[in-house]
Amino acid sequence: MASFAQFGNDLYTGKRSYDFVGKKYLWYGIAIVMIGLALGITLLRGGFEFGIEFRGGSQFEISQSKNLDQKFAADTVIKEVPKANPRVTIIGGDSVRIQTDQLTNAQNDEVRDALAAAYNVKQNQVTASFIGATWGADITSTAIRGLITFLVLAAIVMAIYFRTWKMSLAAMIALLHDLIITAGVYGVLQFEVTPAAVIGFLTILGYSLYDTVVVFDKIRENTAEDGAESRRTFSESVNLAINQTLVRSINTSVVALLPVGGILFIGAALLGAGTLRDISLALFIGMLVGTYSTIFIAAPLYAHLRSTESAISKQSKKILQSRRNAAIAK
Amino acid sequence: MAVRSTPVKKAWRSLTWLLVIIIGLIALNGAGALWSGWNWVPKLALDLEGGTQIILAPKLESGQTVSADQLNQAVAIIRQRIDAAGVSESEINTQGDKNVVVSLPGIPDQATIDRIESSAKLEFRAVIQSDAAAVSTVGETPSPTPTPGESESPAPSASPEPEPSVSPSNASDPAWVTPALQKEFDNFNCADLDKAATNVAPADKPLITCEINGTLNDAIPDYKYILGPVEVSGERIKDATNGLVSNSQGVSTNQWGVNIVFDAEGAKEFGDVTTRLFGLTGARHQFAIVLDGKVISAPTTNAVITDGRPQITGSFTQETSKTLADQLKFGALPIGFLVQSKDTITATLGTTQLLSGLLAGAIGLILVIGYSLLQYRTLGLVTVASLVVAFSITYLIVTILSWREGYRLSLAGVAGLIVAIGITADSFIVYFERIRDELRDGRVLVSAVEAGWKRALRTIFASDAVNFLAAIVLFLLAVGNVRGFALTLGLTTIVDILVVTLFTHPMLQLLANTEFFGGGHRFSGLDPTALGAVYRGRAQFRAPSAALKGTKVASAGREAARRQTIAERKAAELEAAKSGTTSPRSKGKDS
Numbered sequence: 001m002a003s004f005a006q007f008g009n010d011l012y013t014g015k016r017s018y019d020f021v022g023k024k025y026l027w028y029g030i031a032i033v034m035i036g037l038a039l040g041i042t043l044l045r046g047g048f049e050f051g052i053e054f055r056g057g058s059q060f061e062i063s064q065s066k067n068l069d070q071k072f073a074a075d076t077v078i079k080e081v082p083k084a085n086p087r088v089t090i091i092g093g094d095s096v097r098i099q100t101d102q103l104t105n106a107q108n109d110e111v112r113d114a115l116a117a118a119y120n121v122k123q124n125q126v127t128a129s130f131i132g133a134t135w136g137a138d139i140t141s142t143a144i145r146g147l148i149t150f151l152v153l154a155a156i157v158m159a160i161y162f163r164t165w166k167m168s169l170a171a172m173i174a175l176l177h178d179l180i181i182t183a184g185v186y187g188v189l190q191f192e193v194t195p196a197a198v199i200g201f202l203t204i205l206g207y208s209l210y211d212t213v214v215v216f217d218k219i220r221e222n223t224a225e226d227g228a229e230s231r232r233t234f235s236e237s238v239n240l241a242i243n244q245t246l247v248r249s250i251n252t253s254v255v256a257l258l259p260v261g262g263i264l265f266i267g268a269a270l271l272g273a274g275t276l277r278d279i280s281l282a283l284f285i286g287m288l289v290g291t292y293s294t295i296f297i298a299a300p301l302y303a304h305l306r307s308t309e310s311a312i313s314k315q316s317k318k319i320l321q322s323r324r325n326a327a328i329a330k
Numbered sequence: 331m332a333v334r335s336t337p338v339k340k341a342w343r344s345l346t347w348l349l350v351i352i353i354g355l356i357a358l359n360g361a362g363a364l365w366s367g368w369n370w371v372p373k374l375a376l377d378l379e380g381g382t383q384i385i386l387a388p389k390l391e392s393g394q395t396v397s398a399d400q401l402n403q404a405v406a407i408i409r410q411r412i413d414a415a416g417v418s419e420s421e422i423n424t425q426g427d428k429n430v431v432v433s434l435p436g437i438p439d440q441a442t443i444d445r446i447e448s449s450a451k452l453e454f455r456a457v458i459q460s461d462a463a464a465v466s467t468v469g470e471t472p473s474p475t476p477t478p479g480e481s482e483s484p485a486p487s488a489s490p491e492p493e494p495s496v497s498p499s500n501a502s503d504p505a506w507v508t509p510a511l512q513k514e515f516d517n518f519n520c521a522d523l524d525k526a527a528t529n530v531a532p533a534d535k536p537l538i539t540c541e542i543n544g545t546l547n548d549a550i551p552d553y554k555y556i557l558g559p560v561e562v563s564g565e566r567i568k569d570a571t572n573g574l575v576s577n578s579q580g581v582s583t584n585q586w587g588v589n590i591v592f593d594a595e596g597a598k599e600f601g602d603v604t605t606r607l608f609g610l611t612g613a614r615h616q617f618a619i620v621l622d623g624k625v626i627s628a629p630t631t632n633a634v635i636t637d638g639r640p641q642i643t644g645s646f647t648q649e650t651s652k653t654l655a656d657q658l659k660f661g662a663l664p665i666g667f668l669v670q671s672k673d674t675i676t677a678t679l680g681t682t683q684l685l686s687g688l689l690a691g692a693i694g695l696i697l698v699i700g701y702s703l704l705q706y707r708t709l710g711l712v713t714v715a716s717l718v719v720a721f722s723i724t725y726l727i728v729t730i731l732s733w734r735e736g737y738r739l740s741l742a743g744v745a746g747l748i749v750a751i752g753i754t755a756d757s758f759i760v761y762f763e764r765i766r767d768e769l770r771d772g773r774v775l776v777s778a779v780e781a782g783w784k785r786a787l788r789t790i791f792a793s794d795a796v797n798f799l800a801a802i803v804l805f806l807l808a809v810g811n812v813r814g815f816a817l818t819l820g821l822t823t824i825v826d827i828l829v830v831t832l833f834t835h836p837m838l839q840l841l842a843n844t845e846f847f848g849g850g851h852r853f854s855g856l857d858p859t860a861l862g863a864v865y866r867g868r869a870q871f872r873a874p875s876a877a878l879k880g881t882k883v884a885s886a887g888r889e890a891a892r893r894q895t896i897a898e899r900k901a902a903e904l905e906a907a908k909s910g911t912t913s914p915r916s917k918g919k920d921s
Contacts, residue, residue, distance in 0.1 A: 004705070012770050063679045105669055123437065127679050130672040146807035150800055157799060161792055199742055199815050203749065206800030206819065210753070213793040214760060221785065248763040254701055255759065256752030259694025263748055266690035275377065275741045276686060283749060
């Protein structure tokens, strides 16, 4: 990894530099296309596929079953409640999961007992859930309330900390980008939106802003150091800050993604659908997009927002002019 | 040396504080283990342990709301019902501002669930027959006739009423007691009150039930009653309060009583009841207050009360009078609960989920450790040690929260902890990268650590504040699982700051003074040469930049050439002021 350290050195000194700020319109374009795709395809596909917690219904699960015949499971349920409309999935290789339409509380217990008898297991080895349709709605409404409150508070905190609302604005736009794209992945691939996925989704809020704050702090530091006789324009200072924190951004996302990837792998490969997979999937996508958007959207957008300020644009013009003069003099 | 001793001293002080905190947490846990039978392991939520979780939503008519008081009373009533059913280790909490969550180990039978769901029903019935002595009395407020302290009305088991098949003329008429009912009453055992569904009867039918006193005071036996049909239903109660009883002169006696206020209809109904009962004797002098089919109090009638403001007196303490007043007030509320969700997790599935969660955590941790070592060489070990410290503190706090606050670790909580590995490690990365930046600028390690720390701490504080804000908002506004997740997220954020200030930074302060790190060993991860420290006098950066300019016409190349960092500036200054050899260690600039 010596080369990686060298890479870090070059980024730090400016020997190697990626022009993040200069190509801002390219990144904006990509972001708009991505958001458009996320929203468009989700709409075309008929919106999100909500989990049973949001639709309401009943769910039964027999773990470590030897009989994995889906029809057998469905027939057992239909025999008990003909209109149950069972959907059977095998998860994790040895568990049978059956979801049905909304049953009454009593029917729920009947089906559970019938399944226990059919699979020859004890009644308490059948996991049974009965979910009223309002449950998911309750969770969602509190989640949305939480989301809005957080966005407002975070914007204020950042504006105070960085002493400019433009950083807040840039960070919020990047955050919205992350949320829309992560939600879009669920919509496009028609993954089930479960309460666990909502939890993962909410965590992205914290993580995405967290990542942005780290980079913005370096930007603030670099641009604050620029005095009147700086040889760098504002945008160049911002770009340098992104480059200088690039190694940190890469290391951080790798370190953050590794455990989440671990959960995702365990959740998806060993357990099948469930809390772990749902949380980690949303997190995995959100963290990736969050790191990306800090570098490619939040920072360039901030430089862009500031570049119109008269002091900064005057300074930039002066620097660029003196460079041109120097070039001519040579 | 004098310059160096300060950070070292500070480092030891920080480490001592950390040790004090950890020992304090361990001691707290140990105290729990010694005196409360706590066993060092956090309690697990249902999804990891197996069991049944029932979420109840109140049945509300539009526009109707539930107050926190009512909800707490509902929780208390449901808890009594479940405890009465003999289910141990149940947990009943409120969720959000209107739901009640009931967690039970194993799978409860239908009877238990029915019991939970039914709404609290309060009713007043006249006593027809009893095997008990009344301990409380009811009179008017303020009582015109001073209430005798304990009106121990002799209540011998009323002799079996002989006349059957005569239609009863009023609610106290012994004609209600048919031979069959009498037989049932004789065989009725108060211990079976909760098991049998016997203590339910339609409002217009007599009811056999008990007043359970054994749970409160073993000295008082349980009383058996045959009660007449419902005469006044609980909805008629407008208010119920407890207070000290005052006598006819308005002087407070030192006795606690419960004051009831009926609405107009209730006042009339209650007036009729007392008018009738006042003239009766024995057990029929009493009326029973029945909550959920169980007698909570059966005072004797001391006066005819027509103003709808009766007062119940007897051997109440402040506490018991408060309980009765609450039961009368809230138990009377017609709030039924509807099962919103019912989730049964088998113990097998719970264990599988827990193990997978732990496995995922282990895999995540190993990957993070591997990556840190690869990126930061020996310095990665500091990351590993910091993570271990962070994990220990988090574990201890979660255990204490579980013990003191009843917090239960759910799968979402475990996921939150695993995610926290990444966020915690990030603070170290931010810090290490800052130190490296300072080294690149030509500082010696000791001062690079201090300077890097100052800058890194700001960043860490700012970013952790955002994370913490997210956790608080989620915790305050969200419900259920989201809340557990938010709690672990917030907790780990605080632990992160604690560990990075009290462990990671002091460790680096100490390590900076060692030959291995301070001398910039190849594997220390802080080798100035590998980091291209300009102070070594090479000042090569101008050259490649110039070369780049020559080869590339792209604006990016030019921009890079024009740009000058602190490192470059220092290099340039150094080049300008080059005089003889430079030794990086001796000329380390402390600023």
